[in-house]
Amino acid sequence: MLKQLCGVARLNFLSLSLLCVALAATASWQAGQGLSVGSLLLVTAIALCAHISVNALNEYQDFKSGLDFLTKRTPFSGGSGTLITYPEAAYPALWLAVISLLLVISGGLYLSYQLNWQPLLIGIPGVALIYGYTRYVNRWPLLCLLAPGLGFGVFMLLGSYWVLAGSISAGAWLLALIVTLLVSNLLLLNQFPDVEADRQVGRRHLPIVIGRRHSASVYTLLLLLSYLLLIAGVISGILPWQCLLGLLSLGLAVKLLPGLFRYADKPEQLSRYLGLNVLLCHLYPLLLLAGLLWAGPA
Template identity: 80%
Template sequence: MLHPIFGLARVNFLSLTLVCIALAASASWQAGHLLSPILLALVTVTGLCAHISVNALNEYLDFKSGLDFLTNRTPFSGGSGTLINHPAAANLALVLAIVSMTLVIAGGLYLSYQLNWQPLLIGIPGVLLIYGYTRHINRWPLLCLLAPGIGFGIFMTLGSYWVLAGNISAAAWLLALIVTLLVSNLLLLNQFPDVEADRQVGRRHLPIVIGRRHSASVYTLLLLLSYLLLIAGVISRILPWQCLLALLSLALVAKVLPGLSRFADKPQQLQPYLGLNVLLCHLYPLLLALGLIWAGQANY
């Protein structure tokens, strides 16, 4: 029973939630706010439940639509394949999605009751995003491009900072925008191997609409913008100079971009670069968090 649940939750991908919350916690601490271990634990559990809910719902809907039977899965795209191997677990996937979403709503309401109602301005759209991503958003190319990034950057990272710090700062916005660009790119590149299968079930994400080659240009643009935001944040002193530690992640960029340029139209050969892109999406925010910790707590 546990093996299907782990697959439906896509446990191996939940680390991205932990990275986003670690970045938010580091930024909150660096800004001079005391971190409550209980509050941090509650934010983490709520974030993990949100990620599990969208994963399980995606697994359920992709199985029911028949997409799972069309997709050539890779370790980074095409779903977990759990329901192909355990079709009787389809209802379990739906139950997992509903229970996880219920816990997200309960956690959000509790936090709002304990703190204030304003984080609901992020929480409510976040729940709607979980519900609508697979069923509706995948049919709108630009929204499909930005929705994953908004989910992890604005709703997860900025929302966690808001709860932990009690306010929103310019630095928090900047960090959230960087995460938004990185995660949008993560899902964009992961769509490259699924173009033919996704087209058959009515999806209309960017690689389907403008092709893989032009989508690779979009990926490059968003990645460049994320580093420009970092540098602008340091120059304007919104972020401490120690955040430039994140520039070490350019070593991965130097491998991903040439591979993407060469193999954009050859999804099979692109697979190693999907893995490097996943690593980049984790390493960049973690280096930002380490830079914030290195800078030390601000005195206000």
């Protein structure tokens, strides 16, 4: 059963949560704030539990709705397929989602007791997003586009920074917005292979509503906006100039975008570009993190 629970938790994708917390911690350190090891470990645990909960709940609900039986899986989209192979693991998957979510709530309440109540302004909507993402959010195209990014960029990264630094800075907001755009793009592109299957179960995300090719244009716009925010942040002095290391990720974008438009309506040939997108979504924040380390404490 452990193997099945690891499958529905999608352990191979949890690196994104670790990266968000690491970026928040580095930004807090670079801003001159002392880091509490206990607080860092706790926010890391909360982030991982939140990610596990939304993954496991997604796997359970997609299995129960029948979507798993319609989806053509790729290494980056369509779920893990664990419950198709092991249907007896469906209710353990649900319990994993519930217990993980309860741990998120407990950890958040403990932090609010130890620090102050204000981070709950981020925590409460975050919990609501975990619960409602698969069942409700996927029926509202614009919300479905932005929700994944808000989950990782605002609720996770900005929330972690708030706990670690004790306040929110303009630099933290900029980093959160950049990650919001990247992760929204990550999920947007991963929806391309699932259009036909998702339509059959009532979903209404952007590739269904406006088509894959127009969604590729939205992807390009969000990616461009993330780089413009980075440049504006450096020019204004909100971010140290060393964060321009993030522009090195443009090499991946240059490889990705032509293939995305070429094969937008041929999802069976998109797998390579889905992989490049996952790599971009990790490399760009890692380069920002390296830039903050290079800059050193303010």
